[in-house]
Amino acid sequence: MRVELTVNGAIHGVDVEPRTTLLDALRDNLGLTGAHAGCEHGVCGACTVLCDGAAVRSCLMFAVQADGIAITTIEGVTPGPGELSILQDAFCETHGMQCGYCTPAMILAAHALLTNNPAPSRGDIVDAISGNICRCTGYAQIVDAIALAAERIRGVNRPPEAGA
């Protein structure tokens, strides 16, 4: 089936079988390998992408269901070659990863959280990433990264102080 996927702001026409998951289409048809297959049954969250801004599991969506939805992958939140977003930089700052396999999904889950909740509590952060299993880190440095990014984003968005 022909389907037009809007990924990271660009429209791509791809031919896929109806059974091709969005995850496989992103990876195999579009070469966007930042989304990873972990369990392929919707538990681990390694395949998380944003659909119209919400974090969803791309292994639980067929590509044919995704036309007209604005899909954002990790490649789409990276500002440019060699540049990191505040969130990505915060993950580097706290070393919020080890093997890096769950990391893009974790960052996208965090991205969705911070879009809706610029000042999340620790509990909010824990809850927002609870659908993303990380086997390496024990989550602490991931939570730290998201808290740090939230703080930095709030700082960036704060109006300059008087006289500054």
Added chain:
Amino acid sequence: MKAAPFEYSRPADIDEACALLGGDEGARIIAGGQTLVPMMAMRLSRPTRLIDVSRISALSYIREEDGHLAIGAATRQCVVENDPIVATRMPLLAAVMPWIGHAATRARGTVGGSLANADPAAELALVAVTLDATLTYREAGRNGDIPASEFFIGPTITALPMAACLMEVRFPIWRDGHIGVGFHEVSARRSDFAFVSAAAQVTVDEDGICRRIAIGVGAVTDVPIRLERVEQELSGNRPDAARLRPAIEGALADVDVTADLHASAPYRRRVAATLALRAITDALASAKQRGPDAC
């Protein structure tokens, strides 16, 4: 882990969906896909055709009408979770929403999908049974209703006719007195399928008499159940904790309790009583805290 091949259709409206469903014995409705797609990935489920109703806007709504809260079957769980009408009119529903899967599954998962897949531990199914919801389906150009108490037949099994498409679930809104709700569940991890869940809704009058109560438990047996004997015991009475536990245990005594890898039958039976008691206690407490106009 790739699904077996299938055809894909995205009908424009529900009648077209029903026609497709009626025309293909192996067809299945897909909305959010959060239950169906994992089963397809493992090839436990192998529909010949998926009929995607997730974009039929007529199936996605939350509205208050005729003393009910009506929710379209394709309404996403995250929408219900954040809906102000749900929060005020259907606090029990609002209470369970964060317990359903994860944010990422609620972003896609629908109300109808959860109900139609009839997991014994599904929170939405429990609330539907507890509050006497009515499910409306469409089949061959006409609508039919099934009360929640008859809708759930077994694990994953419902009374929905084969060629029917679930359209709506209607929860009655209680208006008689101060409403209170309580919900508890226990699972291995926070977001796992519950071993046991319990949901209670009560109304209490000015004198502290329990006017009305609904108490249901989930995951204990093949389908969510109401503890009617407890309801009879409590309604019209002043709540008495000492009488409540035996009544709950009595109501659970004859239930054919399930056991699985993660929780034994004695565990489920015992903890069902505990959680039912806690849910009722919380419901009574929150009813007393609410003002008379709370609902």
Added chain:
Amino acid sequence: MKLDIGGEETFPMAAEPLWTALNDPAVLKKCIPGCQDMIAVGDDRYKLILALRVASVGGTFEGEIVLSDKIAPARCRVSVTGSGTLGHGEGSATFSLASDANGAAIMRYAGEGEIGGLVAGVGQRVLKGVAKHLVGQFFKAFRREVTGVV
């Protein structure tokens, strides 16, 4: 996974016709959930082809069904083995028929089954409930078949 199967059904009729129905492959074919075909391969031995479907779950299953230990019209044993896309299963149950004081036939059945493969590995949580449902479906259909009443 081991499954215990057991129960009792009462039919408003004599035991004889029940016995006949229980031993009639045409009746069994209609009553075994998802049964597509029962092909005789020997005395009281049939090749069984199922297209099982319970709600969203479905798969094909090929196996054998054997009727044995027959004591007409009181007792027989039904054994099923086979495998398919969902996994494999086997089980056997003894059916015994008796009449109660009112002349109604009582069918008692007891046995055990085993299910393995995919459904056991990923569906253990609901497997027993689904199996119970299938047994129920069989008797529902069987009752309809022998009494004409749903």
Added chain:
Amino acid sequence: MSEAPRTFRFVSSDRRVREDRRFVVGKGRFAADIAVPGLRHVALVTCPYPAARIVGIDKTAALAMPGVHYVLDGRELAAATLPLAAGLDTPHVPRRPLAVDIARYAGEWVVAVVADTRALAEDAAERVKISYERLPFVLDAEDALKSDAPLVHAGHGSNVLLDRTFVWGEVERDFAESPRHLSLRVKWGRSSTVPIETFAVAASWDPWREMLDVWASIQMPKYPDQTATALKLPASSVRVHYDVDVGGSYGVKRGIKHTVLVGYLTKRLGFPVRLIEDRLENMRGGDAHGPERLFDVDVAFDDTGVIRSMRMRALDNVGAYAGRSPFQLGKPVGAIVGPYRIRSVQYRAIAVTSNKTVQEAVRAFGQSPTNYAIERIIEEVANSLGLDRLEARRRNLIRKEEFPYLIPSGSTYDSGDYHTVIDKVLAHADYGALVAERDRLRAGGMLAGIGLATCLEPSGGNSSFEPLLNPKNTTTTWMDSCRISVDATGAITATMHTASAGQGHETLVGTVVGETLELDPERIRVVRPDSLSALPSNSPVGSRMAVMLGGAAFHAARKLREKLVAIASHDLGVPLERAHYREGGVFDRDAPERRLGWMDLVTVAHRNFHKLPPDMEPGLSVSHVMQVPTGGALPTADGRVQMYPCFSFEFHLILMAIDPELGKPEIRRYVVGHDCGTVINPKIVHGMTMGGIAHGIGAALYEEFAYDDEGQLLAQSFMDYLLPSSHEVPPVEIVHHVTPSPHTVFGQKGSGESGYLGAPAAIASAINDALKPLGISVNTLPIKVSLLGDMIAAAREKIGEPQGVE
């Protein structure tokens, strides 16, 4: 070897981890990301029974499908390849990628299907008709020992793969002389590391070059050698690309059988072939399972709680074949007494086969179950005397002044200060307040307990556990290597020679080389060449890389420094001892203005042969192959051996609360004291500790490869195998302490395992403390909610405590 300075420029500073940049943008290069043109895909048909004879395989329907290229069975593969390497001397327990004639566990691979896409391969796999004759099977380790047990491998003659008893010291005498004895049986359930990336391998055979290129997600010593041997190729025809990121491993990314399978297929079929395990294949038949171990522990002690002797019987259910796992009974020998002064030990290690999935190496290589057993028994010693559990530990712990400390099994512990670590943790946590909090919880109707656990993490070792458990195997060394090249432009490239699974090895090498050369580590490129251009290395197993790769990098950098100094000394005409290296340049100590800078030196080495000292090789390329600091020796006849040079220490202190009605345990506070010597990168060590603890929480409370009585693995998916999520891992407070190792250049020790070593013991300790008022204890892991709830309910009923208290 303590020639490096003890104050560091880069070592121990809180620097970023260089690998992270590629991961945060999704540019990790994992095995599944590698696009080899013309790749075809494999799906597996597995045996559904725990034991069955393969009677017939009908491939017709599968082969008839368009896009399906091949259906491979075990007989064909076995005819063309050799069995996979086995560690033990068990020639009649052959292991092959695909079952030959008999399948021995539910999930064992029987047939491999190759098709254009993975989905199509799965379609075809369903159409391969295999008929089986079911065979008797055995699942339980104790059952497998019985004389009438079905034999998993008839040719082997028994189910026992290994049964060795070691006696170190005067065990009989110590038991006879001790006034008190105590016995305990504890069980460690079958769990594993379960990384989020399953195993993946792509292979491509070039018949004109006779070269098998392999890209795989490996953490496997001797992977190229073992692959080549099984495929009957010279290892020089197997090029393993180490520059592949591995999505987590902690031991299980072995992949030899996968690689032999795809290696054969690509050779046979003439196009590249890839196998990515799906989660089901991974859980039931990948190299996924870890120890399943039953311990019977007896201790002899005195009235003050000082343990004199221990007898330990460890019975491990290793599954259907002898993988690497029986050796997991060997590593604990290196720390068989944990951090305690137990003067004699009898250790009986038994590995039995069963009709379960093969066990493979898992984080800490068998030490975590053993540590759990040791920690349980010490608590029982305390309980039996009415002694405080902390005090019982204090009395038995090795004291700071006793290091280096020789334990009965022949290992000398390098350094440690256990009492101080414990004191620091108690002070940090305010132990008195923690006890008060526990008691407050108890008074409020909760079950509450304080968990205590110590653990030792042996690190950086050789493989003497191989000859220890298999006298025919004489492997005693495990090298790691580093090469540093400075090119003609002055750029520095360092190499490491294994794949890496998130441990930050590139950062490690960069930091160590930068430290040694006194240059910004960011200037040092770190690469992972393929196996044909690699120096000997043994992959990041056994917490070895800080010690071994760090050591190799240091020594290589030191050699480079020496070469630069020699060049300058010659060129400046000053004696060697006056030529002083600083920050990339060399100067005359007596006349510092006489100096050659970095580029001057590079230019001499690369272009000015006439300026080089006589006999010096031109260019700037140095390498070092690192031996384990304490060397390698065969074990003594009675099995004494030094495997590991360095021993890290941790002390875990936790507070848990259990709702008595629900049996649901909750960690309320978690403090860990950690001493892994000098920390090279604090971020990495912090993460390793946290991740190890999370992993240990999983093993203690949630994770189990549970089987039913019919031999079916019930936890094949992530719906039933429960990895801790962010909800289940509490905040952990880490208290650091540094006792440098005398054996390593910076004083570093390993740090990848101790969280996992201590957490299960600590959780068991807390839960048992919580259960103490009920007079019950739990000695099996994982401690699942339902089990705990049922135990508590039974105990409360027995003592007449009312149920249903709110």
